[in-house]
Structures are given as structure tokens and as C-alpha cells.
Amino acid sequence: MHLSADQLIFWQHGLLKLNGTIVYTWGLMLVLVVGSRLITRRLTTGISISGWQCVLEIIVLGIKKQIEEVGLRRPERYLGFVGTLFLFIALANLFTILPGYEPPTGSLSTTAALALCVFVAVPFYGIRESGWGRYLKSYVEPTVIMLPFNIISEFSRTLALAVRLFGNMMSGTMILGILLIVTPFLFPVVMTALGLLTGMVQAYIFSILALVYIAAAIGDKGAKAERKT
Amino acid sequence: MDNITIIAAASILSAGLTMGIGAVGPGMGQGRAVAAALSALAQQPDASSTITRTLFVGLAMIESMAIYCFVISMILIFANPFWNHVITQAPGK
Numbered sequence: 001m002h003l004s005a006d007q008l009i010f011w012q013h014g015l016l017k018l019n020g021t022i023v024y025t026w027g028l029m030l031v032l033v034v035g036s037r038l039i040t041r042r043l044t045t046g047i048s049i050s051g052w053q054c055v056l057e058i059i060v061l062g063i064k065k066q067i068e069e070v071g072l073r074r075p076e077r078y079l080g081f082v083g084t085l086f087l088f089i090a091l092a093n094l095f096t097i098l099p100g101y102e103p104p105t106g107s108l109s110t111t112a113a114l115a116l117c118v119f120v121a122v123p124f125y126g127i128r129e130s131g132w133g134r135y136l137k138s139y140v141e142p143t144v145i146m147l148p149f150n151i152i153s154e155f156s157r158t159l160a161l162a163v164r165l166f167g168n169m170m171s172g173t174m175i176l177g178i179l180l181i182v183t184p185f186l187f188p189v190v191m192t193a194l195g196l197l198t199g200m201v202q203a204y205i206f207s208i209l210a211l212v213y214i215a216a217a218i219g220d221k222g223a224k225a226e227r228k229t
Numbered sequence: 230m231d232n233i234t235i236i237a238a239a240s241i242l243s244a245g246l247t248m249g250i251g252a253v254g255p256g257m258g259q260g261r262a263v264a265a266a267l268s269a270l271a272q273q274p275d276a277s278s279t280i281t282r283t284l285f286v287g288l289a290m291i292e293s294m295a296i297y298c299f300v301i302s303m304i305l306i307f308a309n310p311f312w313n314h315v316i317t318q319a320p321g322k
Contacts, residue, residue, distance in 0.1 A: 167300045201285070212286060
């Protein structure tokens with residue numbers, strides 16, 4: 001029994017290994033890119049739009065609304081990053097219904113890479129929005145004594161993001177593997193359905209947490225404006 | 230008992246203990262959080278979207294404690310570094 005798609009090796013040549021995580025990640029990227037390319041090739045603004053365009057509009061507008069609700073005023077700025085995170089994780093977790101597929105999010109390297117993206121994006125957006133001085137000042141915000149704790153929290157929440165997604169997805173596959181030995185056929189199906197729900201919730205949580213961290217780095221300007229209305 | 234037996238017994242026992250004790254705290258925490266969110270929803274149904282989002286984020290934070298325990302116990306059972314170390318040393322003895 002293997003823990004993640006990492007142990008699934010398709011092709012090996014010396015030190016170069018092509019494991020399941022890489023293959024499935026590139027497959028997902030291919031599905032996402034080709035799919036969106038095919039759909040957005042002929043967009044119309046008329047009254048009758050194609051079904052796929054409607055689906056895409058619902059997804060994009062939904063993500064945009066969520067970004068606005070967190071308290072970020074210009075959602076277009078963050079739509080690319082957060083939307084990509086959500087779509088990738090959601091699709092990676094959704095494809096577990098296909099037989100033979102193992103979610104790349106069940107491997108610690110994928111989730112660590114995603115968490116590192118958030119780790120880099122948070123200061124990037126913070127500096128772009130409020131400048132170097134005000135962003136660096138936010139580290140000594142209540143008092144200077146809090147400086148080491150603020151820095152530690154940067155790292156610990158990145159670790160938490162990575163391990164949370166990894167643990168949830170890995171436990172899904174793990175429980176399925178154990179249940180297939182104990183009670184085959186019917187009960188694993190129910191657990192797969194539960195795993196789909198967990199996967200979607202985890203995708204939502206990952207992107208919402210990324211948004212909350214970005215909103216905290218930018219400052220509470222937007223959130224305060226929202227509270228007044 | 231030789232080293233291998235001791236490590237195997239300790240790993241299995243502590244994996245079970247990790248999961249068992251580690252699930253208690255997050256379970257209680259999540260129960261309290263959901264109860265508070267439900268009463269808040271009953272009082273203010275208008276604020277449901279904010280409450281639900283905050284609840285999900287909070288639940289994820291609480292749940293990560295249990296996930297850490299789970300990852301630790303999985304490492305102890307399936308990818309135990311001490312066990313692997315002893316196993317690789319064993320033929321040399």
C-alpha cells in the first residue's frame with residue numbers, strides 16, 4: 001500500500017523519475033488549459049450563450065463574489081491567483097471519482113508547492129498595495145516584542161496550509177485503501193462520496209485562507225469600508 | 230526484547246495514542262464552534278454568508294490539529310524513520 005501518488009513510478013532513467021504526482025499534475029493542467037481555451041475561443045455577449053460559457057461565468061463570478069466578501073475591494077487583482085488555486089485543487093480532488101487516478105494533492109510536494117505560492121504571494125500583494133514601509137511596519141504592529149512571533153506565524157501558517165491539504169487528501173485515499181480490505185464493494189463507495197465533499201471543502205478552505213492572509217497583509221481598509229455599508 | 234520489537238511496539242502503541250488523544254481536543258473544539266455558529270445563525274439569518282465563511286475557516290484551523298496527529302500516526306505506521314534505520318542496520322550485526 002502506498003501513501004501517495006509519489007510512489008507510483010511510471011518511468012525511470014537514472015536519477016530522473018516520472019512519478020504519478022508529476023504525470024497527474026500535468027494532466028490536470030492540460031485539462032484546465034485546453035478546456036478553458038476551447039470554451040473561451042468563441043465567447044459571446046448575446047442573449048443566447050453556450051452552456052459551457054454559462055458554467056465558466058458562474059465559476060468566475062462565484063470566486064469573484066467570495067473575494068469581495070472577504071473584504072478585498074478590487075477582486076480582479078486577486079482573481080487570477082486565488083481562482084487558479086481553487087480550480088486546480090478542486091479539479092484535482094474531484095477527479096478521484098475516475099478509477100486509477102490518484103490526487104496529486106495527496107502528495108506533500110504538491111501541497112508544499114501550493115503553500116509556497118501563497119507564502120510568496122502574501123508579501124507580494126501586501127507590498128504592491130501599501131508599499132514597503134507600511135508592509136514591513138505591519139510586522140511590529142502592536143509592539144516591537146511581537147516581531148519574532150509575527151515572523152514565526154508566517155512560516156507556521158504556510159506549514160499548516162500544506163499539511164492540512166495533504167493530510168485531508170491522503171487520509172481519503174488511505175481510508176479507502178483500508179476499507180477495501182475490510183469491507184469491499186459497498187461501503188467504500190459511500191466513503192468516496194464523502195471524500196469528494198471533503199475535497200471540495202478543502203479547495204474552498206485553501207483559497208479562502210489564502211485570501212484571508214492576503215487581506216490581513218494588505219490591511220483592514222477594505223474590510224472597514226464593507227462593515228460601514 | 231530486541232530493538233526491532235521495542236520500536237515496533239512503541240510505534241504502534243503511540244500511533245494509536247496519538248490518534249485517540251489527538252482527536253478529543255479538536256472534536257470538542259469543533260462541536261463548540263458549530264454550536265456557537267448555529268445559535269448565531271438562528272439569531273441572525275441575514276448574516277449567514279459571513280457566519281458560514283468564518284465557521285469554515287475556523288473549522289479548518291481547528292481541524293488542522295487533528296490532521297497533524299493523523300499525519301504523525303501515519304508516519305509512525307507506514308514510514309517510520311526509526312524502524313527503517315534499525316532495519317537497514319540489522320543485517321550488518
